[in-house]
Structure formats: structure tokens, C-alpha cells
Amino acid sequence: MDIGNENSKLKVTKLYEFILHENSLHENARLNLGYCFRQRGYYQHAWIQYSAILHLNPSNVRALEARTIVCLQMNHPTDAFIDLNQALRYRSSSAQLLTNRGVIQQFLCDNKNAMCDYLSAMLADPNHAFAHYNTGNIVMFHGQFPQAISLFDRVLEINPRDEAALTNRAIAKVVLKQYDSAREDLEHALKISPLSAHIHVNLGQLLLTMNEPYEAEKHFFKELYKFVYVIQLYINGVVMHDENKMVNDKKLWMIIVLVLNLRMHYN
DSSP, X not given: OOSOOHHHHHHHHHHHHHHHHHOTTXXXXXXXXXXXXXXXXXXXXXXXXXXXXXXXXXTOHHHHHHHXXXXXXXXXXXXXXXXXXXXXXXXXXOHHHHHHHHHHHHHTTOHHHHHHHHHHHHHHOXXXXXXXXXXXXXXXXXXXXXXXXXXXXXHHHHOTTOHHHHHHHHHHHHHTTOHHHHHHHHHHHHHHOTTOHHHHHHHHHHHHHTTOHHHHHHHHHHHHHHHHHHHHHHHHHHHTTGGGSOHHHHHHHHHHHHHHHHHHHHO
């Protein structure tokens, strides 16, 4: 379902519809049908399936979680928050549910209650990395950089390959002028995720701060080089519309491409 084409997704959808035609009370089939609709972008259809389950079984936490996701995808965070509250009535010590509610509260600009949820999640499961990570972000936002570093340290104890935690820890270290340690974090993050644009940019900015402009330039242009192909496609599109007098625009983009190609060639 996740990797199939639209035709195969439609077949799977029809299969679950057939199962429900035979037994309309089959909750797992209805959950899966809702998932099929969600994967195909039919969020309202998915919401209807999850709501049907909850009408018959209000304590179905999986359906509440699934409907929460659909509500967020339809840009209804308040409804998602209500569903998560309901789910937590049945699983009050679920670190995942507490963390997810914290994320929604952050989305609703309520960092105070989000922090309470993350702390509760960490108490429920000390190895729940996402709760530590989100707490670290809030703490860093409020300028408490040493505390943020400690939280990101904990995330990396749980998952040493978390490049987001490495990157954010590096940013906190830069503020505290721990440049060498921050550089190690960013270089490690690049080994894990070598195509990550924001890591290249952050490392480039750090190297400029460390007075290594040539090394910084390599990282900036590694990132810019990825856009060359896109720009060239744009130029090809402009070429087809030359009769609309877009020649000046075309020349501008051609100059950008030539400069980027030359700089990448000589670096």
C-alpha cells in the first residue's frame, strides 16, 4: 500500500470495501480502509471510516489516533487535540500519545502545556527520544542552551544516528561558542545524512565563524549545486516561451547556472 501505484491502492481499497460489505462490524478492516483513503489523499473519506468505528466503540484508541492524524492533515488541530485527549483517557501513561499531544499544543502556540506533556512522556518512558528532542527544542527556544544540550545528549544516547538532534545540539554549542565540538556534531550529522541541505548550510555558517571561508564555500556550493538541475529545467521551460518575451529572464538564469557550474568545477 505504501509503495504501490494508484491502481494497486485502488484494488486494496476495493478489497477492504468488500470485507466490510460482508461484515460491517469488522473494525480492523475499517481501520485499514481509512488508511487506504488517507494514503490516496481522501481525508474526509478516511475521517468517516474512523468516526464509524468510534460510534460503535468509543474506546478504540487506534481509531482515535488515526482520526487525529487525519484531522491534522485537514488542518483541524483543535479536533485532533480533542481526539488525543479522548485517547489519553484510555491510555493515560502512553508516552507516544502524550508526546503527540505536546506536538499539537506547540502547533497551537501553547508551549507551556506542550512542555508538561513532554515531561510526562519522559516519566512514562525515559527512552522515548522524541519527547526529549521536543523538550530540547522548547528549552533552546527560551535560551537555556546548556539544558538543551543535555536533552539532545540524552536523545543521542537513545539513538546515536539522530541527525536532527546532532544538528540542534551543534546550534546550541555555537551559541555557547563551543565551535570545535559543534563542528564535530555537524560533520557527524553529514555522514548520516550527506544530502541534507540545512546541515550543509549550518556547517558552512559555522566554518565562516571559525574563519575558514574556503571550507565554508564548499558546503554552500554543495547545496547550491543541487539546484542547478532545477534551474536548467526552468531555463528549458523559458526557452519554449521565448515568444512571450522572457529572454531577459532566461539570460539571468543562464548566468546563474554557468557561475554555479564553474564554481563547482574549480572547487
